[in-house]
Amino acid sequence: MRMDKQNLSITPSEVIEYLFCPRFIFFMNCLCIPQHEEKRYKVLKGRELHEEKQKENRDYLRKKISCVQKDIIVYLSSSRYHLRGEIDEVLYFADGTMAPLDYKFAEYKDTIYRTHRIQSVLYALLIKDNYQCEVRKGYVCYIRSKYLLKEMSFSDKDFENAQQIIKDVLNVIQHGFYPSKAKSLARCVDCCYKNICV
Numbered sequence: 538m539r540m541d542k543q544n545l546s547i548t549p550s551e552v553i554e555y556l557f558c559p560r561f562i563f564f565m566n567c568l569c570i571p572q573h574e575e576k577r578y579k580v581l582k583g584r585e586l587h588e589e590k591q592k593e594n595r596d597y598l599r600k601k602i603s604c605v606q607k608d609i610i611v612y613l614s615s616s617r618y619h620l621r622g623e624i625d626e627v628l629y630f631a632d633g634t635m636a637p638l639d640y641k642f643a644e645y646k647d648t649i650y651r652t653h654r655i656q657s658v659l660y661a662l663l664i665k666d667n668y669q670c671e672v673r674k675g676y677v678c679y680i681r682s683k684y685l686l687k688e689m690s691f692s693d694k695d696f697e698n699a700q701q702i703i704k705d706v707l708n709v710i711q712h713g714f715y716p717s718k719a720k721s722l723a724r725c726v727d728c729c730y731k732n733i734c735v
């Protein structure tokens with residue numbers, strides 16, 4: 538999170554934390570209590586993968602979906618959407634539209650998780666605002682399923698929904714709003730905040 542009240546911006550990862558449990562953002566950003574370090578494993582693993590991906594340059598994926606050009610590891614920010622983040626690949630299509638591609642160090646399990654979808658919609662908002670172009674699709678590449686590539690179509694509702702979630706996260710950060718608990722209380726069992734979360 539960047540804490541300039543006017544230009545406050547959050548990252549898709551912070552949005553995903555919020556979706557896992559809305560109180561994470563409150564404890565981390567309002568009370569400044571960090572999560573345990575072991576939770577950072579996935580983040581570190583992600584960083585390693587970023588480096589590998591740069592080297593790999595999987596052009597055959599691009600050909601598979603008829604994309605005409607791509608930018609790799611693109612950092613974008615948008616004051617309009619109060620967002621910032623790094624996109625694995627920004628894809629260009631012949632019809633003038635663009636799309637984000639996100640690599641996941643995960644297996645594809647018959648469905649695209651809601652969090653993966655929302656993350657891609659957030660990247661799409663960043664692309665729309667920075668490249669001033671239409672974004673109707675997003676892609677997730679599942680590394681542990683032999684680089685299986687999945688396409689998602691985005692509707693206006695997806696963009697509205699993503700913007701509402703951003704608004705909710707900002708409400709916690711800017712106004713110290715204490716949000717509701719995680720939807721599933723099973724998430725509380727191993728939570729590092731369980732002793733202070735009332």
Ligand code: SF4
Pocket residue numbers: 558559560561717718719724725726728729730731734
């Ligand atoms: S204990 Fe449960 S509700 Fe509280 S922060 Fe952790 S996951 Fe969220």
